[in-house]
Amino acid sequence: xxxxxxxxxxxxxxxxxxxxxxxxxxxxxxxxxxxxxxxxxxxxxxxxxxxxxxxxxxxxxxxxxxxxxxxxxxxxxxxxxxxxxxxxxxxxxxxxxxxxxxxxxxxxxxxxxxxxxxxxxxxxxxxxxxxxxxxxxxxxxxxxxxxxxxxxxxxxxxxxxxxxxxxxxxxxx
Amino acid sequence: xxxxxxxxxxxxxxxxxxxxxxxxxxxxxxxxxxxxxxxxxxxxxxxxxxxxxxxxxxxxxxxxxxxxxxxxxxxxxxxxxxxxxxxxxxxxxxxxxxxxxxxxxxxxxxxxxxxxxxxxxxxx
Numbered sequence: 001x002x003x004x005x006x007x008x009x010x011x012x013x014x015x016x017x018x019x020x021x022x023x024x025x026x027x028x029x030x031x032x033x034x035x036x037x038x039x040x041x042x043x044x045x046x047x048x049x050x051x052x053x054x055x056x057x058x059x060x061x062x063x064x065x066x067x068x069x070x071x072x073x074x075x076x077x078x079x080x081x082x083x084x085x086x087x088x089x090x091x092x093x094x095x096x097x098x099x100x101x102x103x104x105x106x107x108x109x110x111x112x113x114x115x116x117x118x119x120x121x122x123x124x125x126x127x128x129x130x131x132x133x134x135x136x137x138x139x140x141x142x143x144x145x146x147x148x149x150x151x152x153x154x155x156x157x158x159x160x161x162x163x164x165x166x167x168x169x170x171x172x173x
Numbered sequence: 174x175x176x177x178x179x180x181x182x183x184x185x186x187x188x189x190x191x192x193x194x195x196x197x198x199x200x201x202x203x204x205x206x207x208x209x210x211x212x213x214x215x216x217x218x219x220x221x222x223x224x225x226x227x228x229x230x231x232x233x234x235x236x237x238x239x240x241x242x243x244x245x246x247x248x249x250x251x252x253x254x255x256x257x258x259x260x261x262x263x264x265x266x267x268x269x270x271x272x273x274x275x276x277x278x279x280x281x282x283x284x285x286x287x288x289x290x291x292x293x294x295x296x297x
Contacts, residue, residue, distance in 0.1 A: 109183030146198040153191045
């Protein structure tokens with residue numbers, strides 16, 4: 001019997017995506033054990049890695065890192081295809097869409113801080129839309145909008161600042 | 174990608190707009206209106222609507238016994254109830270629109286109404 005060795009050719013970018021995803025998954029897992037005052041109010045620290053990937057490499061890398069993170073984290077936590085996973089995916093997709101457009105903004109005026117705030121607002125918008133359309137199709141969830149948007153601004157700023165410092169440290173900006 | 178500017182005008186703009194949005198959201202969605210009318214439901218039917226701006230005591234005789242609803246100074250409460258748990262009585266006075274007190278054993282519920290109907294989880 002001959003042994004067959006399957007070898008996948010990987011590029012340097014694949015390795016970088018894998019490394020960044022691993023960090024993002026780790027951050028997501030750390031976050032999942034942190035207590036939260038309200039379901040859904042989370043720092044979203046894994047978004048730092050998505051932003052970092054986008055600035056350091058390109059937008060495609062950011063998509064990979066973000067989507068891999070959502071799938072892998074849900075598999076590890078046993079939430080794959082559950083509402084939690086769907087919410088996370090909806091938030092990430094809308095967040096990525098926002099980043100796709102906002103990265104085109106002139107970098108003279110917009111730093112990772114601003115983009116981070118935009119993307120965290122997009123994240124919460126995606127989640128609330130899904131909740132409104134699918135999970136709780138009732139207007140009472142509008143009560144949560146003020147709390148979630150305040151959290152989005154605060155955590156968006158913090159994440160953006162961390163991303164900015166990371167990029168500066170690595171001389172990427 | 175190179176970032177040149179130290180003063181991020183766009184960022185400030187984003188933060189400013191978000192702040193305005195948050196303030197707007199708090200004002201719009203966390204707007205509690207003082208109600209003017211209380212609707213009393215008894216045994217699955219609307220027993221009647223009563224103005225909150227009066228002093229009134231109502232007695233409803235249900236399956237369990239006598240429930241007493243008290244209206245005073247724009248607020249309303251269950252003054253007495255024959256039920257075992259006394260949840261309805263212990264919740265005290267209510268006066269915002271959409272607030273509700275329910276006594277399931279005696280089939281009495283009261284809801285504060287205003288000009289517009291507030292959201293509540295019970296209609297869902």
